[in-house]
Amino acid sequence: MLFHLLYALRSQLSLLNVTHYITFRTAMASLTALFLVLLLGPWMIERLRRLQIGQHIREEGPQAHKAKAGTPTMGGVLILVGILVPTLLWADLTNLKIWIVVLATVAFGAIGFADDYLKVAKKRSLGLTARNKLLGQLAVSLAVGLAVYLLARVEPREYSTRVVFPFFKQVVPDLGVLYVAFAVLLLTLSSNAVNLTDGLDGLAIGTTLVAAAAFTGLAYVSGHARFADYLDLLFRPGAGELTVFCGAMVGASMGFLWWNCYPAQVFMGDVGSLALGGALGTVAILIKQELLLFVVGGLFMIEAFSVILQVASFRLTGRRVFRMSPLHHHFELVGWKEPQIIIRFWIVAFVFALFSLMTLKLR
Numbered sequence: 001m002l003f004h005l006l007y008a009l010r011s012q013l014s015l016l017n018v019t020h021y022i023t024f025r026t027a028m029a030s031l032t033a034l035f036l037v038l039l040l041g042p043w044m045i046e047r048l049r050r051l052q053i054g055q056h057i058r059e060e061g062p063q064a065h066k067a068k069a070g071t072p073t074m075g076g077v078l079i080l081v082g083i084l085v086p087t088l089l090w091a092d093l094t095n096l097k098i099w100i101v102v103l104a105t106v107a108f109g110a111i112g113f114a115d116d117y118l119k120v121a122k123k124r125s126l127g128l129t130a131r132n133k134l135l136g137q138l139a140v141s142l143a144v145g146l147a148v149y150l151l152a153r154v155e156p157r158e159y160s161t162r163v164v165f166p167f168f169k170q171v172v173p174d175l176g177v178l179y180v181a182f183a184v185l186l187l188t189l190s191s192n193a194v195n196l197t198d199g200l201d202g203l204a205i206g207t208t209l210v211a212a213a214a215f216t217g218l219a220y221v222s223g224h225a226r227f228a229d230y231l232d233l234l235f236r237p238g239a240g241e242l243t244v245f246c247g248a249m250v251g252a253s254m255g256f257l258w259w260n261c262y263p264a265q266v267f268m269g270d271v272g273s274l275a276l277g278g279a280l281g282t283v284a285i286l287i288k289q290e291l292l293l294f295v296v297g298g299l300f301m302i303e304a305f306s307v308i309l310q311v312a313s314f315r316l317t318g319r320r321v322f323r324m325s326p327l328h329h330h331f332e333l334v335g336w337k338e339p340q341i342i343i344r345f346w347i348v349a350f351v352f353a354l355f356s357l358m359t360l361k362l363r
Contacts, residue, residue: 001088001089001093002089002090003019003025003089003090003091003092003093004092004093006019022220022223022240022241022243022244023220023243025090025091025244025247026090026216026220026243026244026246026247027247028086028090029086029087029089029090029091029244029245029247029248029251030086030247030248030250030251031251032085032086032089032090032248032251033082033083033085033086033247033248033249033250033251033252033254033255034082034251034252034254034255035255036081036082036085036086036252036255037078037079037081037082037251037252037254037255037256037258037259038255038258040078040081040082041078041255041256041258041259041266044075044077044078044266045072045075045259045265045266048072048073048074048075048266049072052120053072053073053074053120054069054070054071054072054073054120055068055069055070055071055072055073055267055269062324062329062332062333068264071264071265071266071267072265072266072267073116073119073120073266073267073268073269074113074116074117074120074267074268074269074271075256075259075260075266075267075268075269075272076109076112076113076116076268076269076270076271076272076273076275076276077109077113077271077272078256078259078266079205079252079253079256079268079272079275079276080105080106080109080271080272080275082248082251082252082255082256083105083245083248083249083252083275083279084102084105084106084248086244086247086248086251086252087102087244087245087248088102090244090248091241091244091245092241092244095238095241096151096158096238097158097238097239097241097242097286098241098242098244098245100144100147100148100282100286101242101245101279101282101283101286102245104140104143104144104187104278104279104282105275105278105279105282106275107140107143107278108137108140108191108274108275108277108278108279109271109272109274109275109278111128111133111136111137111140111270111274112195112269112270112271112272112273112274112275113270113271114127114128114136115127115128115133115269115270115271115274116269116270116271127270134188137187137188137191137192137274137278138184138188140187140278141183141184141185141186141187141188141191141278142180142184144183144187144282144285145179145180145181145182145183145184145187146180148161148179148183148285148286149161149177149179149180149183152179157236157237158236158237158238159236159286160174160234160236160288161174161175161176161177161179162174162175162234162288163175163179163182163288163290163291164233164234164288164289164290164291164292165291166291166292166295166359167359172234182290183285183290186281186284186285186290186293187278187281187282187285189281189301189304190277190278190280190281190284190293190297190300191273191274191277191278191281192277192304193277193297193300193301193303193304194207194208194273194274194276194277194280194297194300195270195273195274195277196300196303196304196307196326197273197299197300197303197304197326197328198267198268198272198273199326199328199329200262200328200332200338200341200342201260201261201262201263201264201338201342202257202260202261202262202264202342203328203341203342203345203346204268204272204273204276205253205256205257205260205268205272205276206253206257206261206342206345206346206349207297207299207300207345207346207349208249208253208276208280209250209253209254209257210346210349210350210352210353211280211296211297211300211349211353212246212249212250212253212280213246213250213353214296214353214356214357215246215249215280215283215284215287215289215296216243216246216247216249216250217357218287218289218292218296218356218357219239219240219242219243219245219246219283219287220240220243221233221360222234222235222236222239222240222287222288222289223235223236223237223238223239223240223241223242223243223287224240225237231360231361233288233360234288236286236287236288239286239287239288242283242286242287245279245283246283249276249279253276256268256272262338262339262342277300280293280296280297281293284296292356292359295352295355295356295359296352296353296356297352298348298349298352298355298356299345299348299349299352302327302348303326303327303328304326306321306322306325306326306327306330307325307326309321309322309325310322310325311325328341328345
């Protein structure tokens with residue numbers, strides 16, 4: 001909205017022509033998100049305390065986490081505000097890709113909100129049933145997948161059902177209608193992976209910050225004809241506008257990390273983790289870097305697959321691979337201190353992000 005207003009006034013004040021540049025608006029969105037979350041943080045934390053919206057700790061979780069019981073949760077609402085408000089202020093709202101990612105983020109956040117609300121209302125660590133939660137995620141993912149598939153039929157230059165394989169320049173298969181199922185699996189995995197990573201103070205939001213920063217660069221080059229051609233990417237004319245959304249995600253993550261770093265003053269809850277996972281997955285789909293999401297969000301995927309491996313091993317053999325899953329709990333029980341795990345996992349996330357950017361030239 002602010003972008004449209006300021007750009008319309010450029011004839012009266014030539015300085016406002018700078019709002020035309022995506023890089024400028026991305027920086028402004030990131031700063032707006034950062035200061036918005038920093039300013040609203042104390043009010044939100046106090047409000048959550050007054051409403052007695054505190055975290056309930058799982059009985060089967062690490063015993064050290066018992067001390068965190070009662071810490072304000074549902075802080076993900078603050079993250080959503082930090083992402084959505086700057087995006088609506090600085091992005092080109094005539095770009096349909098912006099609305100797809102905004103609505104997907106809100107929808108995933110709504111599922112998480114319902115889950116968190118039920119946990120608070122029932123005063124226990126379980127909210128929505130696993131089945132209902134999964135059905136909600138599948139429904140939102142299906143809507144995104146169908147939207148991209150149908151739009152690809154109408155505007156093949158803007159949207160595509162082709163999938164780019166990292167490292168392989170010529171391997172770009174068109175999945176056609178099967179792309180819908182592919183998108184459903186990708187988004188469901190992405191949202192759950194971030195949700196499973198959210199188990200230590202600052203772990204999920206710090207990792208999201210790194211992944212969002214990588215996608216900021218990827219979105220920009222995907223929407224820039226010259227860069228996309230040089231890097232052999234599928235050029236999507238409107239994809240560059242998603243840089244503004246990713247920039248807002250970076251700023252909101254930085255701001256929330258201020259309040260969520262060890263020892264956390266507030267937890268994001270499922271309203272934050274599901275929304276962030278859904279947002280990253282949707283951006284990956286819209287900029288045609290779906291498979292690269294597994295590299296950019298490599299730490300998220302490791303956390304998710306540690307749970308899958310643990311469950312599969314226990315059901316098939318009766319034995320556990322890890323002392324506890326997700327993986328960060330295993331290292332807690334091994335003896336690593338929480339801050340050690342968090343910082344080391346951030347380093348791993350940073351390495352994955354760098355590697356993902358390196359793959360752009362390894363084709």
